[in-house]
Amino acid sequence: MNPFPELKKDSQVVVYFWKLVNSYSKTYIPLMLLVALCSAFLPFINIIAPKYIIDELMGEARETQLLLWISILAVGNAIFGLLQSYLDQKMEQANLQVMDGLELHVGKHIMNLDFERLENAKVLDLKEQALSPIQQQDVIRKMMTSMRMLLQTSLSLMALTALISTVNVGTILLILGMILLNTYIFKKSQQTQFKFYKILAPLNRKFGYYSRLATDFSMAKDVRLYGMAPIILKKVDAYHKDTIRGFGELYGQVGRYKGLTSINLQLQMVVIYCYMIVKVVSGRIQIGDFIMYIAAANSFSAQVSVVFNAYVELRQMCRYLEVFREFESLPATMRSGERMIGKLTEAEIEFRGVYFKYAGSEVYSLKNVSLTIKSGENLAVVGQNGAGKSTFIKLLCRLYEPEQGEILLNGYPIQQYQYKDYMKTLGVVFQDYKLFSFSIKDNLSLKFTLDAEEEMLSMMKQVGLEEKIGGLEKGLDTQVFKTFDSEGTGFSGGEGQKMAMARALLKKSPILILDEPTAALDPYAEYKIYSNFNRMTEKHTVIYISHRLSSCKFCDRVAFFKEGELVEYGHHDQLVKNGQDYSSMWEAQAQYYD
Numbered sequence: 098m099n100p101f102p103e104l105k106k107d108s109q110v111v112v113y114f115w116k117l118v119n120s121y122s123k124t125y126i127p128l129m130l131l132v133a134l135c136s137a138f139l140p141f142i143n144i145i146a147p148k149y150i151i152d153e154l155m156g157e158a159r160e161t162q163l164l165l166w167i168s169i170l171a172v173g174n175a176i177f178g179l180l181q182s183y184l185d186q187k188m189e190q191a192n193l194q195v196m197d198g199l200e201l202h203v204g205k206h207i208m209n210l211d212f213e214r215l216e217n218a219k220v221l222d223l224k225e226q227a228l229s230p231i232q233q234q235d236v237i238r239k240m241m242t243s244m245r246m247l248l249q250t251s252l253s254l255m256a257l258t259a260l261i262s263t264v265n266v267g268t269i270l271l272i273l274g275m276i277l278l279n280t281y282i283f284k285k286s287q288q289t290q291f292k293f294y295k296i297l298a299p300l301n302r303k304f305g306y307y308s309r310l311a312t313d314f315s316m317a318k319d320v321r322l323y324g325m326a327p328i329i330l331k332k333v334d335a336y337h338k339d340t341i342r343g344f345g346e347l348y349g350q351v352g353r354y355k356g357l358t359s360i361n362l363q364l365q366m367v368v369i370y371c372y373m374i375v376k377v378v379s380g381r382i383q384i385g386d387f388i389m390y391i392a393a394a395n396s397f398s399a400q401v402s403v404v405f406n407a408y409v410e411l412r413q414m415c416r417y418l419e420v421f422r423e424f425e426s427l428p429a430t431m432r433s434g435e436r437m438i439g440k441l442t443e444a445e446i447e448f449r450g451v452y453f454k455y456a457g458s459e460v461y462s463l464k465n466v467s468l469t470i471k472s473g474e475n476l477a478v479v480g481q482n483g484a485g486k487s488t489f490i491k492l493l494c495r496l497y498e499p500e501q502g503e504i505l506l507n508g509y510p511i512q513q514y515q516y517k518d519y520m521k522t523l524g525v526v527f528q529d530y531k532l533f534s535f536s537i538k539d540n541l542s543l544k545f546t547l548d549a550e551e552e553m554l555s556m557m558k559q560v561g562l563e564e565k566i567g568g569l570e571k572g573l574d575t576q577v578f579k580t581f582d583s584e585g586t587g588f589s590g591g592e593g594q595k596m597a598m599a600r601a602l603l604k605k606s607p608i609l610i611l612d613e614p615t616a617a618l619d620p621y622a623e624y625k626i627y628s629n630f631n632r633m634t635e636k637h638t639v640i641y642i643s644h645r646l647s648s649c650k651f652c653d654r655v656a657f658f659k660e661g662e663l664v665e666y667g668h669h670d671q672l673v674k675n676g677q678d679y680s681s682m683w684e685a686q687a688q689y690y691d
């Protein structure tokens with residue numbers, strides 16, 4: 098049997114995390130080494146000093162010698178104790194620093210993950226399996242502690258082996274044999290826990306979702322109006338039953354393993370005591386030696402157990418952390434090119450024979466789409482629900498990659514540009530835009546300068562939020578929502594949409610994409626926005642999706658999508674004249690405006 102299976106793989110995991118830990122706290126590892134050194138040599142005072150005290154008591158009983166050994170015992174323990182508690186407290190601080198750093202590390206990784214992966218159940222389960230051991234089971238700290246225990250006990254063991262060998266090498270072999278057995282039992286118990294945990298991860302993800310349903314304010318309306326509480330509670334109850342049953346089985350098994358380990362240890366001590374008593378009775382060792390060897394054997398046994406258990410635990414932690422590395426190394430399918438964009442004044446977009454279908458879907462959501470949007474042009478994208486309009490936008494925003502064909506910006510495929518640079522060229526308002534619980538200023542996402550504040554206020558006026566902001570005591574510094582500030586402000590659907598529009602316009606990107614930008618606006622606000630629209634967007638190439646065809650009139654071109662295909666393309670008047678689907682849709686809407 099190979100006692101060190103997969104040593105190479107584990108060492109790589111350990112080295113990777115050591116580096117990671119070190120990058121977040123420079124003191125963590127040196128402190129850990131110092132604690133290990135202190136803890137390795139502390140047991141010796143308590144093993145050796147009592148022997149000399151007893152020898153002295155059994156012999157000449159000199160007061161000075163007795164006092165000396167008792168002082169060594171007391172002062173040594175006190176110094177080590179103080180030092181250890183000081184180091185432990187420093188370690189706690191360093192540990193907090195590391196944990197915060199890792200949270201940040203994980204957060205950054207998730208924010209940079211391909212968007213497409215965030216809707217893949219397997220990736221989401223992997224994410225749960227990777228993150229929950231770090232966030233909830235303290236795996237990194239356990240790994241580092243195992244490393245420390247390995248180091249400190251190895252040092253202790255070297256010294257203890259030398260000490261015990263002076264009485265009998267066989268004692269060491271006996272202890273080692275018993276401990277190997279215990280280690281095997283410990284390993285089994287660890288494997289049982291790991292298997293259970295893997296089964297639990299997807300269940301936990303579901304439970305997390307159900308809990309959010311119950312507590313998330315944004316869901317509260319639907320939950321109440323559709324009487325969803327019993328369904329949610331039923332699902333939570335089923336989850337609880339499953340997990341309680343699973344934990345019951347797990348604890349039963351782990352308990353049996355612990356019982357076996359304890360029986361083993363008692364047996365081992367009985368054998369050692371008998372052996373040492375025989376030695377004392379036959380006059381081969383003194384009482385002082387008996388006490389010292391028993392203490393040394395006890396300590397040796399405990400330390401070897403710690404070494405093996407620390408090794409098994411370290412390997413087990415590596416299993417958890419491997420999953421984290423697997424998650425972290427999910428390849429980015431989004432290519433980022435080398436081409437820089439710089440400050441663009443012109444932005445011409447071209448779709449060339451683009452095909453796309455969503456992962457797991459048989460049907461193409463976009464089929465052979467080709468069109469060119471000239472720099473500064475306004476394009477309206479229209480079509481029935483599910484026609485492919487948002488997909489067209491998502492591909493342009495690089496949330497997904499086309500399966501066939503190309504999308505070009507100023508003549509170069511968009512994948513050839515540096516990803517971050519490309520993102521700067523887009524100002525987007527999605528249908529499900531989000532406002533954050535930050536100040537209005539932060540929501541508008543500009544670095545604060547005096548000019549920027551004036552610019553923001555002027556934009557607020559253009560989008561029709563002037564009165565709203567003017568009525569707020571703290572103006573642009575007011576918090577959005579009341580999550581962290583009871584004086585925070587809420588936004589109606591239409592006001593929120595105006596904020597999202599202002600944010601996109603303030604980004605001053607050459608391309609502006611608006612997905613139903615006025616769906617939540619009242620007719621007066623919509624009229625106001627549209628009468629300003631051409632002036633507000635004159636420097637942009639604009640693409641916007643709308644179901645209100647009246648708004649297509651002021652656009653340079655209209656692209657009409659049907660079942661993923663671009664079936665009509667041209668100016669509004671021309672498409673109305675053509676008498677096809679667009680014109681039918683126009684007439685259907687126009688009758689409500691007559």
Ligand SMILES: Nc1ncnc2c1ncn2[C@@H]1O[C@H](COP(=O)(O)OP(=O)(O)OP(=O)(O)O)[C@@H](O)[C@H]1O
Pocket residue numbers: 216455456458462480481482483484485486487488489
């Ligand atoms: N994430 C997804 N996974 C699988 N299929 C999707 C996904 N998103 C959209 N689809 C499908 O792709 C097709 C095009 O959807 P898309 O959202 O682009 O339509 P749309 O024209 O924007 O519709 P709407 O007017 O309702 O917003 C639809 O058949 C839709 O069901």
